[in-house]
Amino acid sequence: xxxxxxxxxxxxxxxxxxxxxxxxxxxxxxxxxxxxxxxxxxxxxxxxxxxxxxxxxxxxxxxxxxxxxxxxxxxxxxxxxxxxxxxxxxxxxxxxxxxxxxxxxxxxxxxxxxxxxxxxxxxxxxxxxxxxxxxxxxxxxxxxxxxxxxxxxxxxxxxxxxxxxxxxxxxxxxxxxxxxxxxxxxxxxxxxxxxxxxxxxxxxxxxxxxxxxxxxxxxxxxxxxxxxxxxxxxxxxxxxxxxxxxxxxxxxxxxxxxxxxxxxxxxxxxxxxxxxxxxxxxxxxxxxxxxxxxxxxxxxxxxxxxxxxxxxxxxxxxxxxxxxxxxxxxxxxxxxxxxxxxxxxxxxxxxxxxxxxxxxxxxxxxxxxxxxxxxxxxxxxxxxxxxxxxxxxxxxxxxxxxxxxxxxxxxxxxxxxxxxxxxxxxxxxxxxxxxxxxxxxxxxxxxxxxxxxxxxxxxxxxxxxxxxxxxxxxxxxxxxxxxxxxxxxxxxxxxxxxxxxxxxxxxxxxxxxxxxxxxxxxxxxxxxxxxxxxxxxxxxxxxxxxxxxxxxxxxxxxxxxxxxxxxxxxxxxxxxxxxxxxxxxxxxxxxxxxxxxxxxxxxxxxxxxx
Numbered sequence: 001x002x003x004x005x006x007x008x009x010x011x012x013x014x015x016x017x018x019x020x021x022x023x024x025x026x027x028x029x030x031x032x033x034x035x036x037x038x039x040x041x042x043x044x045x046x047x048x049x050x051x052x053x054x055x056x057x058x059x060x061x062x063x064x065x066x067x068x069x070x071x072x073x074x075x076x077x078x079x080x081x082x083x084x085x086x087x088x089x090x091x092x093x094x095x096x097x098x099x100x101x102x103x104x105x106x107x108x109x110x111x112x113x114x115x116x117x118x119x120x121x122x123x124x125x126x127x128x129x130x131x132x133x134x135x136x137x138x139x140x141x142x143x144x145x146x147x148x149x150x151x152x153x154x155x156x157x158x159x160x161x162x163x164x165x166x167x168x169x170x171x172x173x174x175x176x177x178x179x180x181x182x183x184x185x186x187x188x189x190x191x192x193x194x195x196x197x198x199x200x201x202x203x204x205x206x207x208x209x210x211x212x213x214x215x216x217x218x219x220x221x222x223x224x225x226x227x228x229x230x231x232x233x234x235x236x237x238x239x240x241x242x243x244x245x246x247x248x249x250x251x252x253x254x255x256x257x258x259x260x261x262x263x264x265x266x267x268x269x270x271x272x273x274x275x276x277x278x279x280x281x282x283x284x285x286x287x288x289x290x291x292x293x294x295x296x297x298x299x300x301x302x303x304x305x306x307x308x309x310x311x312x313x314x315x316x317x318x319x320x321x322x323x324x325x326x327x328x329x330x331x332x333x334x335x336x337x338x339x340x341x342x343x344x345x346x347x348x349x350x351x352x353x354x355x356x357x358x359x360x361x362x363x364x365x366x367x368x369x370x371x372x373x374x375x376x377x378x379x380x381x382x383x384x385x386x387x388x389x390x391x392x393x394x395x396x397x398x399x400x401x402x403x404x405x406x407x408x409x410x411x412x413x414x415x416x417x418x419x420x421x422x423x424x425x426x427x428x429x430x431x432x433x434x435x436x437x438x439x440x441x442x443x444x445x446x447x448x449x450x451x452x453x454x455x456x457x458x459x460x461x462x463x464x465x466x467x468x469x470x471x472x473x474x475x476x477x478x479x480x481x482x483x484x485x486x487x488x489x490x491x492x493x494x495x496x497x498x499x500x501x502x503x504x505x506x507x508x509x510x511x512x513x514x515x516x517x518x519x520x521x522x523x524x525x526x527x528x529x530x531x532x533x534x535x536x537x538x539x540x541x542x543x544x545x546x547x548x549x550x551x552x553x554x555x556x557x558x559x560x561x562x563x564x565x566x567x568x569x570x571x572x573x574x575x576x577x578x579x580x581x582x583x584x585x586x587x588x589x590x591x592x593x594x595x596x597x598x599x600x601x602x603x604x605x606x607x608x609x610x
Contacts, residue, residue: 004017004024043098044106050074050103051107055202067104081095111199146173146201148182148208150169150251163318168182168226182224201224214229312337350374390405390408412438421605439492442515449512451491451492461495481495516543526557570600
């Protein structure tokens with residue numbers, strides 16, 4: 001409805017609605033006006049009141065403004081006006097439809113900015129009444145575009161019921177320091193915003209409703225200033241609403257200290273066996289178990305068992321802790337409900353937690369405090385590379401160089417607690433003699449429980465056999481290779497190739513090996529290959545990978561080697577890609593590389609000829 005036509009016996013006048021509005025607002029006082037004029041006049045006044053209240057919205061097409069949402073009392077006024085101003089030319093239903101069209105036209109006209117003034121206009125003081133009436137609504141010069149935020153208030157009586165109060169705030173668009181509570185836009189004149197700011201606030205509120213539906217109750221208020229959230233709405237706000245509102249650029253401000261930052265803290269300790277047992281008995285062996293427990297901490301202060309129980313039993317996000325009301329995220333409360341006082345933990349997971357100081361709990365990294373026994377093992381592992389050198393085994397007919405003795409000591413420390421390793425020295429630095437010395441060291445210390453299996457390329461079998469005969473002449477060595485291969489009477493070294501192992505892995509898996517050595521371990525860098533899969537089926541007390549190229553292309557190759565040597569240390573392949581390889585290879589998270597080095601450093605020893 002862009003124009004209004006006034007018709008009479010003498011003439012007909014057509015006026016733009018912007019100019020007709022002031023005329024129609026005065027027509028109510030003209031007693032002999034045609035009933036149709038009274039109908040449009042009443043609709044105009046009602047439309048102006050709704051615009052002033054900010055009850056306008058964009059049409060679904062997005063190209064015009066409409067009144068709304070209509071309150072029940074607004075609908076009653078429309079029906080009453082239609083009944084009072086009906087005349088012979090239209091029915092009540094038609095009059096009501098005409099009123100609604102007029103309301104939308106007034107909303108669209110008063111919401112749009114006025115057209116630019118002509119270059120040569122009327123002289124000062126002669127502006128038409130329409131322009132003067134419009135200025136009173138538009139408040140020229142004051143900001144009219146706003147964005148909204150939400151402020152949380154927490155009066156005691158509302159908190160006791162498990163809820164909070166959300167207060168709507170209006171910010172000048174582009175100027176965050178100019179803000180007022182939404183209520184002031186309706187109740188005061190000196191807030192520094194144009195009256196049309198109510199309209200802008202209504203639009204922003206409608207956008208907020210689109211991302212978090214409970215705010216719809218604000219739109220049904222005459223003044224959309226505040227609502228009380230019950231416990232269910234508060235839980236939904238914490239679970240879903242905050243994230244959705246943040247994505248939409250709508251901030252939520254909380255009173256200091258109301259949202260308790262409860263962080264999980266875990267403790268890990270040996271669960272079975274004597275706690276002070278010698279570490280070389282295999283703390284990380286297949287029978288080992290660890291005890292895992294966690295609690296929530298407020299800052300550095302861990303909650304008591306009674307407080308954890310109260311949190312788990314809470315029926316609303318609002319609880320009282322330490323004589324203070326606190327709002328707890330439902331996810332934290334759900335985690336507390338699922339908590340068990342103690343849980344079993346795989347040894348390798350306990351090891352990872354001890355080395356990194358964190359543990360994954362339902363997808364969240366939590367701080368870990370290792371127990372005394374686990375701390376001793378962690379320190380021994382971390383310090384293995386600088387431990388005092390072990391004695392050269394008496395059965396070794398050779399003098400180890402310092403770096404070779406260093407490598408032997410490192411391997412002895414790790415295998416002594418039931419862990420594997422990856423010796424990644426350059427070719428020519430004596431990895432073979434170091435492993436022969438380790439075999440002898442474990443037997444002289446009564447740590448070995450079976451023979452040592454060496455899996456290597458066929459081209460290296462002769463070298464292994466020759467060096468064992470040369471440096472450990474008292475140790476038996478058998479080739480498991482060729483047509484007449486057999487394992488009977490094996491008690492020293494057994495040598496086989498990757499091809500033979502791939503075909504006869506079931507036969508090899510039936511032996512109780514002490515050590516399994518993968519020489520040129522890059523042969524298993526593809527974890528999905530049959531070679532790598534079948535080698536994993538051969539169990540032993542410890543595993544040692546030998547390779548001069550621990551990683552050639554991607555970190556996933558290093559994962560494959562280390563996951564064979566120390567199964568589970570780096571998690572599954574997919575988890576490793578997500579947690580470690582992806583962030584490190586992207587270069588976007590430099591701290592990840594340092595954390596990864598701390599995790600794998602104790603198990604990877606690499607020396608170069610240079």
